[in-house]
Amino acid sequence: MKRTNECVYDDNSKKSHTRKLREHQEALEARLRELESEHRNCRPSTSNSASVEAPIPTILPQPAAWDIFDTSTTFPSIDPSWDFHIRPSSSSSATLSDRSVSIPLGFSYHANLSGAHSVEFGGPSVYDGTPERVLHEPTLSVEMHNSLIQMFIKHRKQCCFYTNVSRFDPSSSATVYQNSPPSSALMSVIYLLGSFFAGVKSLEGPLLEQTLLDVTRVLHNQEQSVDTVQALCLLAEYFYFNNRDMEGSRHLNTAKRLSLDRQLHRIIPPTFLYDVEFQSDFALWDSVWRERAAAFWQVFMVDSLWSATSDCSLHPDPEFPCPNIITPLPIEDGLDPDLAFGNSTIHSLFEGDTFQGSSLSVTAFKAMAAGIFDRSIRLHNTSKLAPRDPSLWAYYHSTEMALQRLSAVVHPLTWPEPCVVQVPSFDMDLYVVHTLIVASTIHLHLDHVMDLKMSWAANRVVELIHNLTIDDFQFLDPVLALCWSTIFKAFNHMINTESTTKGDVKGGRLASCTTAFLHPCLGALYSALQNISVNVPIAEHFLTTLEINPALLYPLI
Numbered sequence: 001m002k003r004t005n006e007c008v009y010d011d012n013s014k015k016s017h018t019r020k021l022r023e024h025q026e027a028l029e030a031r032l033r034e035l036e037s038e039h040r041n042c043r044p045s046t047s048n049s050a051s052v053e054a055p056i057p058t059i060l061p062q063p064a065a066w067d068i069f070d071t072s073t074t075f076p077s078i079d080p081s082w083d084f085h086i087r088p089s090s091s092s093s094a095t096l097s098d099r100s101v102s103i104p105l106g107f108s109y110h111a112n113l114s115g116a117h118s119v120e121f122g123g124p125s126v127y128d129g130t131p132e133r134v135l136h137e138p139t140l141s142v143e144m145h146n147s148l149i150q151m152f153i154k155h156r157k158q159c160c161f162y163t164n165v166s167r168f169d170p171s172s173s174a175t176v177y178q179n180s181p182p183s184s185a186l187m188s189v190i191y192l193l194g195s196f197f198a199g200v201k202s203l204e205g206p207l208l209e210q211t212l213l214d215v216t217r218v219l220h221n222q223e224q225s226v227d228t229v230q231a232l233c234l235l236a237e238y239f240y241f242n243n244r245d246m247e248g249s250r251h252l253n254t255a256k257r258l259s260l261d262r263q264l265h266r267i268i269p270p271t272f273l274y275d276v277e278f279q280s281d282f283a284l285w286d287s288v289w290r291e292r293a294a295a296f297w298q299v300f301m302v303d304s305l306w307s308a309t310s311d312c313s314l315h316p317d318p319e320f321p322c323p324n325i326i327t328p329l330p331i332e333d334g335l336d337p338d339l340a341f342g343n344s345t346i347h348s349l350f351e352g353d354t355f356q357g358s359s360l361s362v363t364a365f366k367a368m369a370a371g372i373f374d375r376s377i378r379l380h381n382t383s384k385l386a387p388r389d390p391s392l393w394a395y396y397h398s399t400e401m402a403l404q405r406l407s408a409v410v411h412p413l414t415w416p417e418p419c420v421v422q423v424p425s426f427d428m429d430l431y432v433v434h435t436l437i438v439a440s441t442i443h444l445h446l447d448h449v450m451d452l453k454m455s456w457a458a459n460r461v462v463e464l465i466h467n468l469t470i471d472d473f474q475f476l477d478p479v480l481a482l483c484w485s486t487i488f489k490a491f492n493h494m495i496n497t498e499s500t501t502k503g504d505v506k507g508g509r510l511a512s513c514t515t516a517f518l519h520p521c522l523g524a525l526y527s528a529l530q531n532i533s534v535n536v537p538i539a540e541h542f543l544t545t546l547e548i549n550p551a552l553l554y555p556l557i
Helices: 017-041 094-100 142-159 174-179 184-198 201-220 226-241 245-261 276-310 337-342 346-351 362-382 390-409 428-443 452-466 470-475 479-499 505-532 537-544 550-556
Strands: 125-127 134-136
Touching: 142 184, 142 428, 142 470, 184 201, 184 226, 201 226, 226 245, 226 276, 226 537, 245 276, 276 362, 276 479, 346 362, 346 390, 362 390, 362 428, 362 479, 390 428, 428 452, 428 479, 452 479, 452 505, 470 505, 479 505, 479 537, 505 537
Parallel strands: none
Antiparallel strands: 125 134
């Protein structure tokens, strides 16, 4: 034991690490306020200053009405502790992509003042906050930007994008165009997807960099608008289309969080709907709720359709779709919103005693088919692991019931006359719905043997594919590549399963019939995947995952 004169006591004169950091932050905040005050008092009187402070710079021209950011604002760099480590990507933008969605919603504006972004407007290039990385501004004419917008509008259904396109279409009414301008992040990802669908690979790199910068900026500013949700969702789809599923999942998860924060899943009619005094507000409310609902169903569909590429476990989720979703399914344009709010919810499709769906639009059918497809994939992958699980069979029966309900109300798919030269020649969304119905039927067939239902599904697959022309493939939803590959694997598994029974006469005869019947299906599916892979890179990846028997495919390829 030490003597009294040898004891040393903590007099709290030594500051803890946390206290030092807090004091440092307070000093930086005070310095920032001082600099902002000096900046306001000493603002240049001329408009041709050599340089000004700017947020993350925009390399794409935006209409004046879209510039909602104050160019005198500085943006803090992102704390490295928030970064997630993901697999290396072939894109040069992987580092920036890692950071674009890793910012928590409670991000403090003054968390870190180092590395503030600045740019000289007269220079040829801009910085993104990392000294060694320079973004070179692409040389794009106004005509090119308009072409990219029109290309996106032409292919927007492939992205589950169903909001009013007049907001960003320069050819639309000036009043609509200027009064509700989209955010720069949404416009940037529209340019990016426009270049993707146009096949202009040289533009995709710079446009992806710009999109990631704009998304980072809106997340820094906590702009939790519907535009932000849609921008994140579209960016996620771009990554999915290009076989970068982990990056796509991270952006999609951020979009899902923001959509919940914005209560997009709980859209209800207002109390003033029948009040004569507020009838003038009805038109505005009607357009707003439809836009919000369209954004929610976009997130719902993308999440349901692409979960099979990113969810490693794919276990059945009894709470999907969530019973808290009360946003009505979309109805046909021009109809009274009372019809939409009077219909059953998406949860009732699976769990309700009855399902009412009056005047549902093709978009609603696509949302319903997406949810059923997601559940059928999960069942197909887990049925062999827990064949006697009662909860699994309850999940199966509710999914089977939902499939029957959708099949009863979906519009029939009609093929065009041979003389019709319009491209696309039929409703591509309805085509996706019917293909998803067939795929779900196959995945819910858990005993993997050929019967009348599987015969119908196989014939239907061949019919759907053979009615496509080579020009139609560029307008197909890229998720069809995933859908076709899962059907191919299911049919191939059936052939392999029944081939093991060739030892007995009856089993051998059945295996021969199955192989002969599914032979044209495998050939049609493989050919379709080859055709869609010209425009969709992820289809090339799916082709490499297939177990191919050249003897079966050779006559049809």
